[in-house]
Amino acid sequence: MKFWKYLGLRVLTWALTILIGVTFIFFIPRMFPSDPVESMIGQMQARSGQMDPAAKEALRTSLRIQFGLEGSLWEQYTSFLWKGLLHFDFGPSLMSYPTPCSEIIARNLPYTVGLSMITTIVAWVIGNLIGLLAGFRKNKRSSKILEAIAICIYPIPYFILALVLQIVFAYVLGWFPLQATIQYSNGTGAFIASLLRSSVLPALSILLLGTGWWIISMKSLSSTTAEEDFVLYARYRGLSEKKIGINYVFRNSILTQITALAMSLGGVFNGSIMTEIIFGYPGVGTLIQGAIMQSDYNMILGCITISIVAISTCTLIADLIYPFIDPRIRYS
Amino acid sequence: MKKFWKNAPLRLKLGLIITLFFLVLGFVVYFIPHTNPFPNNIRAKNLAPSADHWLGTTSQGQDIFWLLIEAIHNSLTIGFIVAAIGTVVGVLVGLISGFVGGALDRVLMLITDTFVVIPSLPVLIMMTSLMKGSSTVILLALVLAVFAWAWPSRQIRSMALTMKERDFIHTAWFSGEGTIQTVVTEILPFALTWSLSNFMNATLSAIASESGLAVLGLSPGNLVSLGNMIQWARNYNAIMMGRWNWILPPILGTIVLFVGLFMLITGYNDYMAMKRGR
Numbered sequence: 274m275k276f277w278k279y280l281g282l283r284v285l286t287w288a289l290t291i292l293i294g295v296t297f298i299f300f301i302p303r304m305f306p307s308d309p310v311e312s313m314i315g316q317m318q319a320r321s322g323q324m325d326p327a328a329k330e331a332l333r334t335s336l337r338i339q340f341g342l343e344g345s346l347w348e349q350y351t352s353f354l355w356k357g358l359l360h361f362d363f364g365p366s367l368m369s370y371p372t373p374c375s376e377i378i379a380r381n382l383p384y385t386v387g388l389s390m391i392t393t394i395v396a397w398v399i400g401n402l403i404g405l406l407a408g409f410r411k412n413k414r415s416s417k418i419l420e421a422i423a424i425c426i427y428p429i430p431y432f433i434l435a436l437v438l439q440i441v442f443a444y445v446l447g448w449f450p451l452q453a454t455i456q457y458s459n460g461t462g463a464f465i466a467s468l469l470r471s472s473v474l475p476a477l478s479i480l481l482l483g484t485g486w487w488i489i490s491m492k493s494l495s496s497t498t499a500e501e502d503f504v505l506y507a508r509y510r511g512l513s514e515k516k517i518g519i520n521y522v523f524r525n526s527i528l529t530q531i532t533a534l535a536m537s538l539g540g541v542f543n544g545s546i547m548t549e550i551i552f553g554y555p556g557v558g559t560l561i562q563g564a565i566m567q568s569d570y571n572m573i574l575g576c577i578t579i580s581i582v583a584i585s586t587c588t589l590i591a592d593l594i595y596p597f598i599d600p601r602i603r604y605s
Numbered sequence: 606m607k608k609f610w611k612n613a614p615l616r617l618k619l620g621l622i623i624t625l626f627f628l629v630l631g632f633v634v635y636f637i638p639h640t641n642p643f644p645n646n647i648r649a650k651n652l653a654p655s656a657d658h659w660l661g662t663t664s665q666g667q668d669i670f671w672l673l674i675e676a677i678h679n680s681l682t683i684g685f686i687v688a689a690i691g692t693v694v695g696v697l698v699g700l701i702s703g704f705v706g707g708a709l710d711r712v713l714m715l716i717t718d719t720f721v722v723i724p725s726l727p728v729l730i731m732m733t734s735l736m737k738g739s740s741t742v743i744l745l746a747l748v749l750a751v752f753a754w755a756w757p758s759r760q761i762r763s764m765a766l767t768m769k770e771r772d773f774i775h776t777a778w779f780s781g782e783g784t785i786q787t788v789v790t791e792i793l794p795f796a797l798t799w800s801l802s803n804f805m806n807a808t809l810s811a812i813a814s815e816s817g818l819a820v821l822g823l824s825p826g827n828l829v830s831l832g833n834m835i836q837w838a839r840n841y842n843a844i845m846m847g848r849w850n851w852i853l854p855p856i857l858g859t860i861v862l863f864v865g866l867f868m869l870i871t872g873y874n875d876y877m878a879m880k881r882g883r
Binding site for chain 1: 616715716718719721722724725726727731732734735809813817820822823835844845852859860863864866867868871
């Protein structure tokens, strides 16, 4: 029974988190003095000269509808919640009119999810393994060198590391393309080959930074665990170092890292956006960049809503799985 | 001081030296009289490093060395403003939430959790893209601060929750101290150590966010910051032209600054843990 109560509460928090987040991004633009419709009309006039007042009025009305700015604030809000949040319908994209935003986002999302998910999981596994070894044998020279490398890589912002990799491997050495070039029309083989080739550098940036963090955090976790009394007791019992490492230190410190993995997803998503933009990788990040350049507010709002829902849901899943992994946790 | 230097971990010392170096560049060297490096076309273009222009000039005829010094000054300033707002608001919300408890605690934590969970960059992108053109340094700092308070308030709250049950707090309650007085005189000193390390962390992430926005062209266009400097070099194809004296200084500067600050933070935390352990 307790399980259901826990589940209910957790799902309720999840829904409220999304609701607060989405409400925030709905009201913020409406608090700014700048009006997207007016600025768009201004841009059009700058490009193609003055228009006559009647045409301008008609344009204004139709743009207000497209942007979901018709009616009172409350009507706009409820219609945004109903259409945007529940049906992922954000209206037509203004940069590739009249394709719906949701269709374009759905086309780009798999690239971002694929890139960030795979690199995050690989970084988590590699980083935790190295961190465990480094923390368990913290006085060895190799452990210290590994940690020093991790400390020098982790704090670098995503896009700076991406730029450095781009300069070194794409510009100076020329091993990989400067910008992602994916062949969509030459058959599946060419598509996969070009996708992999274009993904190496973006993936490497996310991977290096992620691994750096997991090494640092796992090292400090496992070195404190290794000093606890029950590990000392295991040593006195004469257990092998390998057994102590796996059964005592690893199993106890990995639990914290699972929670940390869920907490890190938002950051990874931010990093993935920046990395994509540097390499022109066709994911949500590049989409957001294009939308900003062309003032496609429907698209910006759509991308953000989707990312809030996606990240919150991943965190929810991680939270729900956790009690199955750690038998000490009781639903309460 | 001597004793500190003998006991401090290597990381803390290195971090201190690097951070001090950047503080001197940004807040001492910055005030040495120099011509404004920003305006275009008053210097020769594409100069290699020389005695007059230590790092040469850009393809727009801007002095790279002084541009870099101003960028360090502005980036650090933005970082400090954001970190100060985030830490103060975070500590306040965390303490209130932890001490008052009940419904207020639940509402505050729900809002805090939302800001911890939702990815900050897309929302920052939306807010700054709406102010495109009209944004200023202060406005930018305020926008960045929207995401800087949530994590500290969560940490301070759990700190307050464990502290609430300690004996000396009960003593304070029973001797008639009010909530506010208890918080200020009994709890705040404990929170300060943690706040200092959080402050540095927040500085670091604010500078990173600002440079991220700059790469998207969303930082104020006339703001000389580390991110904008990199973005301008990228825009004018400094990489393609192999102008390393232009693109590398802001990149290396950012990397060294970040690694230095990070060493300072982790070294400081280790040092404090070590001191407590004794």
